[in-house]
Amino acid sequence: MTYKQTLITLSVVDQPTDAVFRALADPTRRAMLELLRDRELTVIELAQPFDISQPAVSQHLAVLRESGLVSSRAEGRNRVYRIEPDNLRVVDDWLEHYRHFWTEKLWALGAHLDGERSPGHPGTRSPSTGKPGNRATGQPATTKRRKR
Numbered sequence: 272m273t274y275k276q277t278l279i280t281l282s283v284v285d286q287p288t289d290a291v292f293r294a295l296a297d298p299t300r301r302a303m304l305e306l307l308r309d310r311e312l313t314v315i316e317l318a319q320p321f322d323i324s325q326p327a328v329s330q331h332l333a334v335l336r337e338s339g340l341v342s343s344r345a346e347g348r349n350r351v352y353r354i355e356p357d358n359l360r361v362v363d364d365w366l367e368h369y370r371h372f373w374t375e376k377l378w379a380l381g382a383h384l385d386g387e388r389s390p391g392h393p394g395t396r397s398p399s400t401g402k403p404g405n406r407a408t409g410q411p412a413t414t415k416r417r418k419r
Contacts, residue, residue, distance in 0.1 A: 287339065288361045294338035295362065299323070300331050304340060307354040314350050 294300050303317055318328040332352060335341040339358040343350045 288365070290338040291340060291358060291361050292365075294334050294340055297331070297334075300335055303331060303335065304354055307341060307352060311351050311353040313346075314352070317352060 295304075299321060302320070306312060306317060306320070314325075314328060314332065317332070318325060321328065332341065332343070335352075336343060340355055341352050342355055343352045345351075
């Protein structure tokens with residue numbers, strides 16, 4: 272995909288994607304999703320860890336529901352919420368555009384650091400002792416420092 276095609280793709284973001292990002296923008300809603308990660312919870316259980324009113328909890332849950340990140344069902348007089356993890360895929364798809372960039376940068380950084388920390392460089396540590404030294408031989412590091 273060319274740079275221009277990428278820009279066009281990113282600028283034509285559909286409403287469901289915007290709704291997911293809006294829902295994830297709030298730390299309380301992210302925390303609610305975290306709580307729902309392992310099991311279904313009632314509104315009362317979801318509200319318990321937060322110092323906010325019941326109407327505020329209901330508003331957060333409405334935003335999460337409208338974005339498709341959670342669903343609810345009636346169980347007696349309670350509403351039980353569960354996470355809909357498949358709808359987080361739009362976040363992963365959006366991040367994919369940037370993953371390649373960061374992967375290249377991190378590999379380059381790793382190569383740079385590996386070059387600086389060649390065997391015997393004072394910045395390396397021996398795997399056997401954990402003390403400064405040569406990773407390959409375990410010998411103590413030299414005290415000679417590089418000029419900057």
